[in-house]
Amino acid sequence: MSGVRVLVGxxxxxFVLTADGARRSWDxxxxxxxxxxxxxxxGSPVDPSRIWASQSTGWFGQLIQxxxxxxxxxxxxGNEFAYQGETSPHQWYDxxxxxxxxxxxxxxxxxxxxxxxxxxxxxxAALFRTTDGGHSWQEMAGMRTQxxxxxxxxxxxxxxLHTILIDPSNEDRMFGAVSAAGVFRSDDRGESWRPVNKGxxxxxxxxxxxxxxGHCVHNLAMHPDRPxxxxxxxHWDVNxxxxxxETWHEVSGDLPTDFGFPIExxxxxxxxxxxxxxxxxxxxxxxxxxxxVYRSRVGGNEWEPLTKGLPQENCYVNVLRDAxxxxxxxxxxxxxxxxxxxxxxxxxxxxxWDPIVRxxxxxxxxxxxxxx
Amino acid sequence: MIRxxxxxxxxNLAGTxxxxxxxxxxxxxxxSILDELERAYPVLRGTIRGHGTADRRPFVRFFxxxxxxxxxxxxxxxxxxxxxxxxxxxxxxxxxxx
Numbered sequence: 001m002s003g004v005r006v007l008v009g010x011x012x013x014x015f016v017l018t019a020d021g022a023r024r025s026w027d028x029x030x031x032x033x034x035x036x037x038x039x040x041x042x043g044s045p046v047d048p049s050r051i052w053a054s055q056s057t058g059w060f061g062q063l064i065q066x067x068x069x070x071x072x073x074x075x076x077x078g079n080e081f082a083y084q085g086e087t088s089p090h091q092w093y094d095x096x097x098x099x100x101x102x103x104x105x106x107x108x109x110x111x112x113x114x115x116x117x118x119x120x121x122x123x124x125a126a127l128f129r130t131t132d133g134g135h136s137w138q139e140m141a142g143m144r145t146q147x148x149x150x151x152x153x154x155x156x157x158x159x160x161l162h163t164i165l166i167d168p169s170n171e172d173r174m175f176g177a178v179s180a181a182g183v184f185r186s187d188d189r190g191e192s193w194r195p196v197n198k199g200x201x202x203x204x205x206x207x208x209x210x211x212x213x214g215h216c217v218h219n220l221a222m223h224p225d226r227p228x229x230x231x232x233x234x235h236w237d238v239n240x241x242x243x244x245x246e247t248w249h250e251v252s253g254d255l256p257t258d259f260g261f262p263i264e265x266x267x268x269x270x271x272x273x274x275x276x277x278x279x280x281x282x283x284x285x286x287x288x289x290x291x292x293v294y295r296s297r298v299g300g301n302e303w304e305p306l307t308k309g310l311p312q313e314n315c316y317v318n319v320l321r322d323a324x325x326x327x328x329x330x331x332x333x334x335x336x337x338x339x340x341x342x343x344x345x346x347x348x349x350x351x352x353w354d355p356i357v358r359x360x361x362x363x364x365x366x367x368x369x370x371x372x
Numbered sequence: 373m374i375r376x377x378x379x380x381x382x383x384n385l386a387g388t389x390x391x392x393x394x395x396x397x398x399x400x401x402x403x404s405i406l407d408e409l410e411r412a413y414p415v416l417r418g419t420i421r422g423h424g425t426a427d428r429r430p431f432v433r434f435f436x437x438x439x440x441x442x443x444x445x446x447x448x449x450x451x452x453x454x455x456x457x458x459x460x461x462x463x464x465x466x467x468x469x470x
């Protein structure tokens with residue numbers, strides 16, 4: 001029988017939640033790497049027994065862990081992330097030039113075709129790649145050295161490359177998102193990049209609201225069967241592109257607020273999209289203290305609240321950008337984690353929810369593997 | 373033998389107890405101890421000192437003989453008690469919340 005393995009990164013370690021295909025009864029293991037910040041874990045789509053984890057603390061820096069047995073055992077691999085060549089400055093919060101400095105790995109994106117290849121999005125924003133199973137990491141400097149990079153500035157969470165999407169129909173085509181710079185596209189497997197932010201509007205956050213770069217893109221989502229269609233949760237605004245990022249248009253529609261962090265697409269329905277509205281950039285909690293996932297079945301603009309099983313009073317948690325994911329079962333399972341340490345799951349496309357665990361450390365990321 | 377005490381997270385990474393013993397050739401300095409420590413336990417590379425720069429990470433401290441040596445020249449010889457193995461060279465996670 002098929003099953004799922006949910007990989008949860010938290011402020012104080014990692015947890016692995018497993019269930020069979022019914023997704024009703026869960027086993028919880030962890031904490032792994034207790035006491036460390038685990039920004040992200042993700043399994044290889046080629047070999048689900050291979051899982052990667054980004055482990056860091058402010059004290060002892062960055063490590064990358066790799067499991068080859070589905071998370072039972074782990075080994076530290078290479079952890080040197082050296083920018084290639086001279087690093088020209090980016091903008092600091094006050095507008096002054098600031099040198100590029102490595103802080104941590106935010107996101108690990110395993111290759112769709114090679115178990116030894118993984119992409120890493122880091123802070124300060126840059127893209128790295130390993131081709132030898134994590135033993136060494138090389139910067140794909142085309143991201144950081146593009147002409148717009150000197151105008152990038154950190155968001156509140158730092159200047160981070162937090163989202164990496166790979167087109168499954170053409171692995172040469174990739175998308176990366178940087179806060180606060182925008183979306184970038186590569187058509188040569190990460191060698192060179194260009195901004196693709198036309199149509200985004202950030203007002204009043206940017207003096208030039210439709211600027212080429214400077215947009216605080218929070219997260220991107222793509223359905224593998226329709227890779228030209230991208231969905232975006234921006235700082236404010238939910239946006240959609242139908243042409244591989246060349247142009248964007250807003251699809252916030254009737255959402256109660258269009259601020260938020262994660263966005264996902266149902267694995268079986270390319271027009272079914274999920275977001276978690278958050279009150280505002282000043283109040284990072286759900287409107288009215290009611291935790292609601294919103295679902296659009298028509299690719300945006302028309303949204304319905306999903307509340308069954310979610311707290312509808314006195315709830316003031318946040319859901320971070322990498323903390324929501326979907327499995328590939330039918331009906332599609334959806335999972336998200338909160339800064340309050342809850343991980344919720346839905347086994348029916350979002351119609352109803354149950355807490356899988358309630359009292360973890362603040363959740364930084366949630367990924368799921370669909371197992372044969 | 374040089375005695376090196378490691379903080380909780382680093383001893384877990386290295387799979388050791390709280391203290392390890394190292395043979396250090398030549399002058400006993402912060403650099404020579406840490407070079408040998410990283411050679412013996414490669415997983416610790418980058419966790420105490422930065423890759424490339426070999427600079428002490430900001431929230432790591434070095435203590436020995438009731439003194440904070442964190443700001444000393446990494447090539448300065450350490451106290452004779454450390455070189456003789458009577459006192460440990462202590463790698464400390466700085467006291468700060470989190």
